[in-house]
Amino acid sequence: MQSFDSNQEQVVFPRLNEAAPDFNAVTTHGRKSLADYKGKWLVLFSHPADFTPVCTTEFIAFANRQQDFAALNTELLGLSIDSHHSHNAWVLNIKEKFGVDINFPIIADLDMKVAKAYGMVHPGAADTSAVRATFVIDDKGVLRAMVYYPMSNGRDINEFVRMVQAMQTSDKHGVATPEAWKPGEKVIVPPAATVEEAKLRLASGEYDCVDFYYCTKTL
Structure with a gap:
Protein backbone atom coordinates (compact mmCIF):
# COMPACT_ATOMS: atom_id res chain seq x y z
CA MET A 1 0.00 0.00 0.00
CA GLN A 2 1.15 3.54 -0.70
CA SER A 3 1.26 6.06 2.12
CA PHE A 4 2.37 9.57 2.96
CA ASP A 5 2.68 11.68 6.09
CA SER A 6 0.56 14.80 6.51
CA ASN A 7 0.44 16.64 9.83
CA GLN A 8 2.12 13.60 11.41
CA GLU A 9 -0.79 11.40 10.35
CA GLN A 10 -0.06 8.47 8.06
CA VAL A 11 -2.57 8.10 5.25
CA VAL A 12 -2.66 4.69 3.61
CA PHE A 13 -4.00 4.04 0.12
CA PRO A 14 -4.73 0.52 -1.17
CA ARG A 15 -3.53 -0.35 -4.65
CA LEU A 16 -5.37 -1.71 -7.66
CA ASN A 17 -5.04 -5.40 -8.49
CA GLU A 18 -3.88 -6.25 -4.98
CA ALA A 19 -5.87 -7.89 -2.18
CA ALA A 20 -8.39 -5.47 -0.72
CA PRO A 21 -7.73 -4.57 2.93
CA ASP A 22 -9.52 -6.93 5.29
CA PHE A 23 -12.08 -5.62 7.76
CA ASN A 24 -14.42 -6.86 10.46
CA ALA A 25 -16.88 -4.19 11.50
CA VAL A 26 -20.25 -3.51 13.07
CA THR A 27 -22.94 -2.64 10.50
CA THR A 28 -26.67 -2.01 10.40
CA HIS A 29 -27.00 -5.70 9.41
CA GLY A 30 -24.74 -7.06 12.13
CA ARG A 31 -21.01 -7.63 12.00
CA LYS A 32 -19.52 -7.93 8.51
CA SER A 33 -16.08 -8.88 7.23
CA LEU A 34 -14.53 -8.97 3.78
CA ALA A 35 -14.67 -12.78 3.93
CA ASP A 36 -18.48 -12.59 4.03
CA TYR A 37 -18.39 -11.43 0.41
CA LYS A 38 -16.18 -14.21 -0.94
CA GLY A 39 -17.47 -15.33 -4.33
CA LYS A 40 -19.29 -12.02 -4.87
CA TRP A 41 -18.27 -8.62 -6.14
CA LEU A 42 -18.52 -5.80 -3.63
CA VAL A 43 -19.01 -2.05 -4.00
CA LEU A 44 -17.75 -0.48 -0.76
CA PHE A 45 -18.47 3.23 -0.56
CA SER A 46 -17.97 5.88 2.09
CA HIS A 47 -19.84 9.09 2.81
CA PRO A 48 -18.94 12.04 5.06
CA ALA A 49 -21.87 11.86 7.49
CA ASP A 50 -25.41 10.65 8.11
CA PHE A 51 -28.34 13.08 7.80
CA THR A 52 -26.62 15.19 5.14
CA PRO A 53 -28.34 16.09 1.87
CA VAL A 54 -25.79 14.98 -0.74
CA CYS A 55 -25.21 11.67 1.03
CA THR A 56 -28.96 11.11 1.22
CA THR A 57 -29.31 11.46 -2.56
CA GLU A 58 -26.47 8.98 -3.08
CA PHE A 59 -27.93 6.39 -0.73
CA ILE A 60 -31.31 6.66 -2.42
CA ALA A 61 -29.62 6.18 -5.81
CA PHE A 62 -27.65 3.16 -4.59
CA ALA A 63 -30.86 1.67 -3.16
CA ASN A 64 -32.69 2.23 -6.45
CA ARG A 65 -29.98 0.34 -8.35
CA GLN A 66 -29.43 -2.42 -5.78
CA GLN A 67 -31.24 -5.03 -7.88
CA ASP A 68 -29.11 -4.13 -10.89
CA PHE A 69 -26.00 -4.69 -8.80
CA ALA A 70 -27.45 -7.96 -7.50
CA ALA A 71 -27.95 -9.15 -11.09
CA LEU A 72 -24.19 -8.69 -11.48
CA ASN A 73 -23.44 -10.81 -8.39
CA THR A 74 -22.49 -7.57 -6.63
CA GLU A 75 -23.25 -6.50 -3.07
CA LEU A 76 -23.35 -2.96 -1.65
CA LEU A 77 -21.73 -1.85 1.61
CA GLY A 78 -21.78 1.73 2.88
CA LEU A 79 -19.56 3.36 5.51
CA SER A 80 -19.25 6.54 7.51
CA ILE A 81 -17.59 7.56 10.74
CA ASP A 82 -20.89 7.51 12.61
CA SER A 83 -22.41 5.08 15.12
CA HIS A 84 -24.71 2.25 14.11
CA HIS A 85 -27.46 4.02 16.10
CA SER A 86 -27.05 7.05 13.84
CA HIS A 87 -27.07 4.82 10.77
CA ASN A 88 -30.23 3.05 11.89
CA ALA A 89 -31.99 6.36 12.56
CA TRP A 90 -30.95 7.71 9.16
CA VAL A 91 -32.17 4.59 7.36
CA LEU A 92 -35.55 4.95 9.08
CA ASN A 93 -35.61 8.66 8.24
CA ILE A 94 -34.96 8.01 4.54
CA LYS A 95 -37.83 5.54 4.52
CA GLU A 96 -40.13 8.02 6.28
CA LYS A 97 -39.21 11.14 4.30
CA PHE A 98 -38.41 9.71 0.86
CA GLY A 99 -40.20 6.35 0.82
CA VAL A 100 -37.01 4.45 -0.01
CA ASP A 101 -35.79 1.32 1.78
CA ILE A 102 -32.03 1.09 2.38
CA ASN A 103 -31.57 -2.68 2.30
CA PHE A 104 -27.77 -2.85 2.26
CA PRO A 105 -25.58 -2.65 5.38
CA ILE A 106 -23.70 0.44 6.53
CA ILE A 107 -20.46 0.14 8.50
CA ALA A 108 -20.28 2.11 11.76
CA ASP A 109 -16.63 3.13 11.68
CA LEU A 110 -16.25 5.24 14.83
CA ASP A 111 -12.64 4.14 15.34
CA MET A 112 -11.91 4.86 11.64
CA LYS A 113 -10.10 1.53 11.20
CA VAL A 114 -11.78 0.67 7.91
CA ALA A 115 -11.68 4.25 6.63
CA LYS A 116 -7.94 4.51 7.29
CA ALA A 117 -7.20 1.06 5.82
CA TYR A 118 -8.88 2.14 2.58
CA GLY A 119 -7.53 5.69 2.49
CA MET A 120 -10.96 7.24 2.94
CA VAL A 121 -9.78 9.94 5.36
CA HIS A 122 -7.98 12.82 3.63
CA PRO A 123 -6.63 15.39 6.12
CA GLY A 124 -6.85 18.11 3.48
CA ALA A 125 -10.60 17.58 3.27
CA ALA A 126 -11.45 16.59 6.86
CA ASP A 127 -9.71 14.85 9.74
CA THR A 128 -12.79 13.14 11.15
CA SER A 129 -14.93 12.42 8.08
CA ALA A 130 -14.54 10.00 5.20
CA VAL A 131 -14.51 11.51 1.74
CA ARG A 132 -16.77 10.15 -1.01
CA ALA A 133 -14.69 7.11 -1.92
CA THR A 134 -15.91 4.09 -3.87
CA PHE A 135 -14.07 0.76 -4.12
CA VAL A 136 -14.96 -2.14 -6.40
CA ILE A 137 -13.69 -5.48 -5.10
CA ASP A 138 -14.03 -8.59 -7.25
CA ASP A 139 -15.20 -12.06 -6.26
CA LYS A 140 -11.65 -13.08 -5.36
CA GLY A 141 -11.18 -10.20 -2.93
CA VAL A 142 -8.99 -8.16 -5.28
CA LEU A 143 -9.38 -4.39 -5.45
CA ARG A 144 -10.26 -3.59 -9.06
CA ALA A 145 -11.29 0.08 -9.05
CA MET A 146 -11.39 3.08 -6.72
CA VAL A 147 -12.89 6.49 -7.32
CA TYR A 148 -12.79 9.58 -5.08
CA TYR A 149 -15.25 12.48 -5.18
CA PRO A 150 -15.10 15.83 -3.33
CA MET A 151 -17.29 16.43 -0.30
CA SER A 152 -19.47 18.89 -2.21
CA ASN A 153 -20.48 16.71 -5.17
CA GLY A 154 -22.47 13.51 -5.36
CA ARG A 155 -21.48 10.44 -7.34
CA ASP A 156 -23.24 9.10 -10.43
CA ILE A 157 -24.31 5.64 -9.24
CA ASN A 158 -25.14 4.56 -12.81
CA GLU A 159 -21.43 4.77 -13.59
CA PHE A 160 -20.60 2.16 -10.95
CA VAL A 161 -23.13 -0.25 -12.43
CA ARG A 162 -21.55 0.32 -15.83
CA MET A 163 -18.06 -0.07 -14.37
CA VAL A 164 -18.85 -3.47 -12.88
CA GLN A 165 -20.49 -4.57 -16.14
CA ALA A 166 -17.39 -3.52 -18.09
CA MET A 167 -14.89 -5.20 -15.79
CA GLN A 168 -16.85 -8.44 -15.69
CA THR A 169 -17.05 -8.41 -19.50
CA SER A 170 -13.30 -7.84 -19.75
CA ASP A 171 -12.62 -10.71 -17.35
CA LYS A 172 -14.93 -13.13 -19.14
CA HIS A 173 -13.90 -12.40 -22.72
Whole structure:
Protein backbone atom coordinates (compact mmCIF):
# COMPACT_ATOMS: atom_id res chain seq x y z
CA MET A 1 0.00 0.00 0.00
CA GLN A 2 1.15 3.54 -0.70
CA SER A 3 1.26 6.06 2.12
CA PHE A 4 2.37 9.57 2.96
CA ASP A 5 2.68 11.68 6.09
CA SER A 6 0.56 14.80 6.51
CA ASN A 7 0.44 16.64 9.83
CA GLN A 8 2.12 13.60 11.41
CA GLU A 9 -0.79 11.40 10.35
CA GLN A 10 -0.06 8.47 8.06
CA VAL A 11 -2.57 8.10 5.25
CA VAL A 12 -2.66 4.69 3.61
CA PHE A 13 -4.00 4.04 0.12
CA PRO A 14 -4.73 0.52 -1.17
CA ARG A 15 -3.53 -0.35 -4.65
CA LEU A 16 -5.37 -1.71 -7.66
CA ASN A 17 -5.04 -5.40 -8.49
CA GLU A 18 -3.88 -6.25 -4.98
CA ALA A 19 -5.87 -7.89 -2.18
CA ALA A 20 -8.39 -5.47 -0.72
CA PRO A 21 -7.73 -4.57 2.93
CA ASP A 22 -9.52 -6.93 5.29
CA PHE A 23 -12.08 -5.62 7.76
CA ASN A 24 -14.42 -6.86 10.46
CA ALA A 25 -16.88 -4.19 11.50
CA VAL A 26 -20.25 -3.51 13.07
CA THR A 27 -22.94 -2.64 10.50
CA THR A 28 -26.67 -2.01 10.40
CA HIS A 29 -27.00 -5.70 9.41
CA GLY A 30 -24.74 -7.06 12.13
CA ARG A 31 -21.01 -7.63 12.00
CA LYS A 32 -19.52 -7.93 8.51
CA SER A 33 -16.08 -8.88 7.23
CA LEU A 34 -14.53 -8.97 3.78
CA ALA A 35 -14.67 -12.78 3.93
CA ASP A 36 -18.48 -12.59 4.03
CA TYR A 37 -18.39 -11.43 0.41
CA LYS A 38 -16.18 -14.21 -0.94
CA GLY A 39 -17.47 -15.33 -4.33
CA LYS A 40 -19.29 -12.02 -4.87
CA TRP A 41 -18.27 -8.62 -6.14
CA LEU A 42 -18.52 -5.80 -3.63
CA VAL A 43 -19.01 -2.05 -4.00
CA LEU A 44 -17.75 -0.48 -0.76
CA PHE A 45 -18.47 3.23 -0.56
CA SER A 46 -17.97 5.88 2.09
CA HIS A 47 -19.84 9.09 2.81
CA PRO A 48 -18.94 12.04 5.06
CA ALA A 49 -21.87 11.86 7.49
CA ASP A 50 -25.41 10.65 8.11
CA PHE A 51 -28.34 13.08 7.80
CA THR A 52 -26.62 15.19 5.14
CA PRO A 53 -28.34 16.09 1.87
CA VAL A 54 -25.79 14.98 -0.74
CA CYS A 55 -25.21 11.67 1.03
CA THR A 56 -28.96 11.11 1.22
CA THR A 57 -29.31 11.46 -2.56
CA GLU A 58 -26.47 8.98 -3.08
CA PHE A 59 -27.93 6.39 -0.73
CA ILE A 60 -31.31 6.66 -2.42
CA ALA A 61 -29.62 6.18 -5.81
CA PHE A 62 -27.65 3.16 -4.59
CA ALA A 63 -30.86 1.67 -3.16
CA ASN A 64 -32.69 2.23 -6.45
CA ARG A 65 -29.98 0.34 -8.35
CA GLN A 66 -29.43 -2.42 -5.78
CA GLN A 67 -31.24 -5.03 -7.88
CA ASP A 68 -29.11 -4.13 -10.89
CA PHE A 69 -26.00 -4.69 -8.80
CA ALA A 70 -27.45 -7.96 -7.50
CA ALA A 71 -27.95 -9.15 -11.09
CA LEU A 72 -24.19 -8.69 -11.48
CA ASN A 73 -23.44 -10.81 -8.39
CA THR A 74 -22.49 -7.57 -6.63
CA GLU A 75 -23.25 -6.50 -3.07
CA LEU A 76 -23.35 -2.96 -1.65
CA LEU A 77 -21.73 -1.85 1.61
CA GLY A 78 -21.78 1.73 2.88
CA LEU A 79 -19.56 3.36 5.51
CA SER A 80 -19.25 6.54 7.51
CA ILE A 81 -17.59 7.56 10.74
CA ASP A 82 -20.89 7.51 12.61
CA SER A 83 -22.41 5.08 15.12
CA HIS A 84 -24.71 2.25 14.11
CA HIS A 85 -27.46 4.02 16.10
CA SER A 86 -27.05 7.05 13.84
CA HIS A 87 -27.07 4.82 10.77
CA ASN A 88 -30.23 3.05 11.89
CA ALA A 89 -31.99 6.36 12.56
CA TRP A 90 -30.95 7.71 9.16
CA VAL A 91 -32.17 4.59 7.36
CA LEU A 92 -35.55 4.95 9.08
CA ASN A 93 -35.61 8.66 8.24
CA ILE A 94 -34.96 8.01 4.54
CA LYS A 95 -37.83 5.54 4.52
CA GLU A 96 -40.13 8.02 6.28
CA LYS A 97 -39.21 11.14 4.30
CA PHE A 98 -38.41 9.71 0.86
CA GLY A 99 -40.20 6.35 0.82
CA VAL A 100 -37.01 4.45 -0.01
CA ASP A 101 -35.79 1.32 1.78
CA ILE A 102 -32.03 1.09 2.38
CA ASN A 103 -31.57 -2.68 2.30
CA PHE A 104 -27.77 -2.85 2.26
CA PRO A 105 -25.58 -2.65 5.38
CA ILE A 106 -23.70 0.44 6.53
CA ILE A 107 -20.46 0.14 8.50
CA ALA A 108 -20.28 2.11 11.76
CA ASP A 109 -16.63 3.13 11.68
CA LEU A 110 -16.25 5.24 14.83
CA ASP A 111 -12.64 4.14 15.34
CA MET A 112 -11.91 4.86 11.64
CA LYS A 113 -10.10 1.53 11.20
CA VAL A 114 -11.78 0.67 7.91
CA ALA A 115 -11.68 4.25 6.63
CA LYS A 116 -7.94 4.51 7.29
CA ALA A 117 -7.20 1.06 5.82
CA TYR A 118 -8.88 2.14 2.58
CA GLY A 119 -7.53 5.69 2.49
CA MET A 120 -10.96 7.24 2.94
CA VAL A 121 -9.78 9.94 5.36
CA HIS A 122 -7.98 12.82 3.63
CA PRO A 123 -6.63 15.39 6.12
CA GLY A 124 -6.85 18.11 3.48
CA ALA A 125 -10.60 17.58 3.27
CA ALA A 126 -11.45 16.59 6.86
CA ASP A 127 -9.71 14.85 9.74
CA THR A 128 -12.79 13.14 11.15
CA SER A 129 -14.93 12.42 8.08
CA ALA A 130 -14.54 10.00 5.20
CA VAL A 131 -14.51 11.51 1.74
CA ARG A 132 -16.77 10.15 -1.01
CA ALA A 133 -14.69 7.11 -1.92
CA THR A 134 -15.91 4.09 -3.87
CA PHE A 135 -14.07 0.76 -4.12
CA VAL A 136 -14.96 -2.14 -6.40
CA ILE A 137 -13.69 -5.48 -5.10
CA ASP A 138 -14.03 -8.59 -7.25
CA ASP A 139 -15.20 -12.06 -6.26
CA LYS A 140 -11.65 -13.08 -5.36
CA GLY A 141 -11.18 -10.20 -2.93
CA VAL A 142 -8.99 -8.16 -5.28
CA LEU A 143 -9.38 -4.39 -5.45
CA ARG A 144 -10.26 -3.59 -9.06
CA ALA A 145 -11.29 0.08 -9.05
CA MET A 146 -11.39 3.08 -6.72
CA VAL A 147 -12.89 6.49 -7.32
CA TYR A 148 -12.79 9.58 -5.08
CA TYR A 149 -15.25 12.48 -5.18
CA PRO A 150 -15.10 15.83 -3.33
CA MET A 151 -17.29 16.43 -0.30
CA SER A 152 -19.47 18.89 -2.21
CA ASN A 153 -20.48 16.71 -5.17
CA GLY A 154 -22.47 13.51 -5.36
CA ARG A 155 -21.48 10.44 -7.34
CA ASP A 156 -23.24 9.10 -10.43
CA ILE A 157 -24.31 5.64 -9.24
CA ASN A 158 -25.14 4.56 -12.81
CA GLU A 159 -21.43 4.77 -13.59
CA PHE A 160 -20.60 2.16 -10.95
CA VAL A 161 -23.13 -0.25 -12.43
CA ARG A 162 -21.55 0.32 -15.83
CA MET A 163 -18.06 -0.07 -14.37
CA VAL A 164 -18.85 -3.47 -12.88
CA GLN A 165 -20.49 -4.57 -16.14
CA ALA A 166 -17.39 -3.52 -18.09
CA MET A 167 -14.89 -5.20 -15.79
CA GLN A 168 -16.85 -8.44 -15.69
CA THR A 169 -17.05 -8.41 -19.50
CA SER A 170 -13.30 -7.84 -19.75
CA ASP A 171 -12.62 -10.71 -17.35
CA LYS A 172 -14.93 -13.13 -19.14
CA HIS A 173 -13.90 -12.40 -22.72
CA GLY A 174 -10.32 -11.10 -22.43
CA VAL A 175 -11.19 -7.77 -24.03
CA ALA A 176 -11.13 -4.07 -23.19
CA THR A 177 -14.02 -1.62 -23.40
CA PRO A 178 -14.01 1.86 -24.92
CA GLU A 179 -15.12 5.11 -23.30
CA ALA A 180 -18.71 4.99 -21.99
CA TRP A 181 -19.13 1.38 -23.18
CA LYS A 182 -22.43 -0.31 -22.40
CA PRO A 183 -23.46 -3.98 -22.74
CA GLY A 184 -24.27 -4.88 -26.33
CA GLU A 185 -21.79 -2.43 -27.81
CA LYS A 186 -18.56 -3.45 -29.53
CA VAL A 187 -15.53 -4.25 -27.40
CA ILE A 188 -11.83 -3.67 -28.10
CA VAL A 189 -9.67 -6.72 -28.75
CA PRO A 190 -6.09 -6.78 -27.43
CA PRO A 191 -3.46 -5.36 -29.81
CA ALA A 192 -1.74 -7.87 -32.06
CA ALA A 193 1.43 -9.31 -30.52
CA THR A 194 3.40 -9.50 -33.78
CA VAL A 195 3.52 -7.80 -37.17
CA GLU A 196 2.37 -11.01 -38.84
CA GLU A 197 -0.59 -11.28 -36.51
CA ALA A 198 -1.51 -7.66 -37.22
CA LYS A 199 -1.44 -8.33 -40.98
CA LEU A 200 -3.62 -11.41 -40.62
CA ARG A 201 -6.07 -9.55 -38.43
CA LEU A 202 -6.45 -6.71 -40.93
CA ALA A 203 -6.98 -9.16 -43.79
CA SER A 204 -9.32 -11.56 -42.01
CA GLY A 205 -12.45 -9.43 -41.96
CA GLU A 206 -13.26 -10.90 -38.55
CA TYR A 207 -12.80 -7.58 -36.79
CA ASP A 208 -13.74 -3.99 -37.43
CA CYS A 209 -10.27 -2.45 -37.61
CA VAL A 210 -9.48 1.24 -37.95
CA ASP A 211 -5.79 0.33 -37.92
CA PHE A 212 -3.62 -2.55 -36.73
CA TYR A 213 -3.70 -1.37 -33.10
CA TYR A 214 -7.43 -0.56 -32.88
CA CYS A 215 -9.80 -3.38 -33.66
CA THR A 216 -13.26 -4.01 -32.24
CA LYS A 217 -15.75 -6.81 -32.37
CA THR A 218 -19.26 -7.68 -31.24
CA LEU A 219 -19.51 -10.31 -28.54
